[in-house]
Amino acid sequence: MAHWGYMTTNGPSTWGKDFPIANGERQSPIDIVTTAAEYDSDVLGSNALSTNYTPESEVKLVNNGHSIMCQITKKGVLTGGPLGKDEYRLEQFHLHWGAEDNRGSEHTVDGKMYASELHLVHWNASKYSSFADAVQKPDGLAVLGIFITPGVACNQFKVISDNCGKLKTSGAEMTVDTTLDPTLLLPSNTSDYWTYLGSLTTPPLFESVTWIVFKEPVEYSKEQLLALRNLVDSDGNHMQDNYRPPAALKQRKVKKTFT
Numbered sequence: 728m729a730h731w732g733y734m735t736t737n738g739p740s741t742w743g744k745d746f747p748i749a750n751g752e753r754q755s756p757i758d759i760v761t762t763a764a765e766y767d768s769d770v771l772g773s774n775a776l777s778t779n780y781t782p783e784s785e786v787k788l789v790n791n792g793h794s795i796m797c798q799i800t801k802k803g804v805l806t807g808g809p810l811g812k813d814e815y816r817l818e819q820f821h822l823h824w825g826a827e828d829n830r831g832s833e834h835t836v837d838g839k840m841y842a843s844e845l846h847l848v849h850w851n852a853s854k855y856s857s858f859a860d861a862v863q864k865p866d867g868l869a870v871l872g873i874f875i876t877p878g879v880a881c882n883q884f885k886v887i888s889d890n891c892g893k894l895k896t897s898g899a900e901m902t903v904d905t906t907l908d909p910t911l912l913l914p915s916n917t918s919d920y921w922t923y924l925g926s927l928t929t930p931p932l933f934e935s936v937t938w939i940v941f942k943e944p945v946e947y948s949k950e951q952l953l954a955l956r957n958l959v960d961s962d963g964n965h966m967q968d969n970y971r972p973p974a975a976l977k978q979r980k981v982k983k984t985f986t
């Protein structure tokens with residue numbers, strides 16, 4: 728099987744061949760129709776979403792052929808909001824982006840696409856023993872989605888954007904001797920978000936993700952976005968437009984924490 732990717736020959740429209748769940752009942756991303764999202768105070772209002780991350784003392788970056796990923800080594804937890812009493816542990820973060828500023832995010836808001844989208848992937852450590860054990864369970868994962876828009880530079884993202892160029896090939900890894908606090912990658916407002924039950928947005932597309940997408944975007948500079956676009960994938964092509972288009976909502980409701 729040709730390795731999945733984002734080209735015409737192996738992109739999202741072909742994934743269903745090897746991953747039939749691509750046409751499943753709870754696929755991601757989705758277009759968030761803001762007027763259809765339901766404010767749900769009891770589930771969401773009672774205990775606010777909360778992150779308690781430990782800053783990384785060094786930064787492990789991996790070019791995994793379809794994105795740039797930062798492997799987390801410290802204990803960081805996400806709790807509250809739609810996650811009930813379960814504690815979800817931060818495993819990694821990565822991004823999706825476009826060749827130009829007018830596209831690149833995976834979720835869209837009333838059809839609007841952002842230039843990029845940052846994903847912080849967590850797994851349910853209250854119920855499962857490892858990420859691998861949790862990844863296929865319906866309540867196994869929780870991913871924070873942060874929209875990225877061109878603007879001022881994000882200082883905490885500098886360690887990634889300044890080192891992208893050194894991860895020349897797929898599989899390339901490097902460890903940067905600097906600290907990184909994942910909390911500083913989040914928007915200032917983490918109270919306003921949409922949430923719904925979905926899936927991984929790349930193969931194997933497991934339907935195991937509680938998605939939490941923040942309303943407030945974060946700004947990255949033009950240079951930081953360009954650094955992402957200069958990454959190369961396993962075929963030596965520029966890695967860009969590595970986003971899956973929105974999937975059908977089917978019988979799902981999107982909830983929101985703000986009016």
Ligand SMILES: CCCCCNS(=O)(=O)c1cc(S(N)(=O)=O)ccc1C(=O)O
Pocket residue numbers: 791796819821846848859862870926927928929930931
């Ligand atoms: C056993 C297979 C695990 C694949 C999923 N790994 S992951 O870290 O959740 C992930 C999530 C996502 S996403 N966009 O958050 O669904 C994308 C890629 C990956 C990945 O690194 O493969």
Ligand SMILES: [Zn+2]
Pocket residue numbers: 821822823846928
């Ligand atoms: Zn992702």
